[in-house]
Amino acid sequence: SRREGFSTVPNVKWEDVGGLHLLRQEFDRYIVRRIKYPEDYEGFGVDLETGFLLYGPPGCGKTLIAKAVANEAGANFIHIKGPELLSKYVGESELAVRTIFSRARTCSPCILFFDEVDALTTKRGKEGGWVVERLLNQLLIELDGAEHRQGVYVIGATNRPEVMDRALLRPGRFGKLLYVPLPSPDERGLILKALSRNKPIDGSVDLIAVGRDEACENLSGADLSALMNEAAMAALEERQIAQSSDTPPSTTPPSTIKKAHFEQALK
Numbered sequence: 267s268r269r270e271g272f273s274t275v276p277n278v279k280w281e282d283v284g285g286l287h288l289l290r291q292e293f294d295r296y297i298v299r300r301i302k303y304p305e306d307y308e309g310f311g312v313d314l315e316t317g318f319l320l321y322g323p324p325g326c327g328k329t330l331i332a333k334a335v336a337n338e339a340g341a342n343f344i345h346i347k348g349p350e351l352l353s354k355y356v357g358e359s360e361l362a363v364r365t366i367f368s369r370a371r372t373c374s375p376c377i378l379f380f381d382e383v384d385a386l387t388t389k390r391g392k393e394g395g396w397v398v399e400r401l402l403n404q405l406l407i408e409l410d411g412a413e414h415r416q417g418v419y420v421i422g423a424t425n426r427p428e429v430m431d432r433a434l435l436r437p438g439r440f441g442k443l444l445y446v447p448l449p450s451p452d453e454r455g456l457i458l459k460a461l462s463r464n465k466p467i468d469g470s471v472d473l474i475a476v477g478r479d480e481a482c483e484n485l486s487g488a489d490l491s492a493l494m495n496e497a498a499m500a501a502l503e504e505r506q507i508a509q510s511s512d513t514p515p516s517t518t519p520p521s522t523i524k525k526a527h528f529e530q531a532l533k
């Protein structure tokens with residue numbers, strides 16, 4: 267379901283996420299294993315953070331990894347978009363926040379994901395006025411009710427951590443800050459590999475080498491996804507042209523995505 271605010275277990279797998287190994291390890295320790303083996307943690311009296319803030323440039327996998335965490339843990343996922351929450355519920359924003367957390371408790375274990383969370387939390391008194399102020403206060407109340415939100419983990423995502431209200435970053439709220447950087451050259455290759463899982467890449471293509479190519483410098487995961495798509499389009503169109511010529515379709519060789527298609531896409 268793509269309806270906002272409703273829960274489902276997402277279908278994004280770890281293998282769909284390229285790179286980000288440290289982040290994956292952290293989430294495995296802090297969320298996945300706690301959901302899978304709750305008795306272990308109770309037995310040892312371990313008390314760990316349940317709120318996280320992913321920050322970094324756009325399109326580098328914040329949403330993707332949050333979904334993969336939910337999938338890996340077999341947990342429900344509720345996707346809240348900060349700006350939509352703010353505009354949709356003007357005047358009843360506190361109620362909306364209460365409803366979201368209560369829904370998350372109902373479908374626990376659950377990952378509650380706040381995308382563009384900065385929209386809800388711009389430093390008080392600056393932009394936004396009292397709607398933001400009231401929404402933020404309600405959010406703090408819900409986050410502090412940690413003892414009542416068994417099995418609910420909160421992940422926020424932002425490209426602008428510097429505008430976040432400091433109060434939100436304390437332990438027990440969005441207490442653990444995790445940076446999601448632009449991919450390194452080798453990580454670009456790993457992202458291309460992850461993105462190629464459902465694509466007929468020719469055996470001669472070395473995706474790690476493509477990722478290291480200078481032309482890919484500074485590309486985000488989202489940019490690489492666009493690149494992969496363009497390369498696939500180039501291959502597909504080449505095949506269509508071949509098919510529309512005189513050769514009968516049955517003799518057209520099955521086509522794959524080759525190095526030349528990536529080069530064409532990079533242009």
Ligand code: ATP
Pocket residue numbers: 282283284285286323324325326327328329330331381423424425457460461486487488489491
């Ligand atoms: P924003 O800040 O714009 O919301 P984001 O960091 O949440 O961005 P995502 O929405 O997770 O970025 O990524 C957008 C798309 O880019 C993904 O759906 C995926 O196709 C691709 N992508 C980004 N990062 C990765 C990655 N590490 N591995 C595989 N694909 C990625």
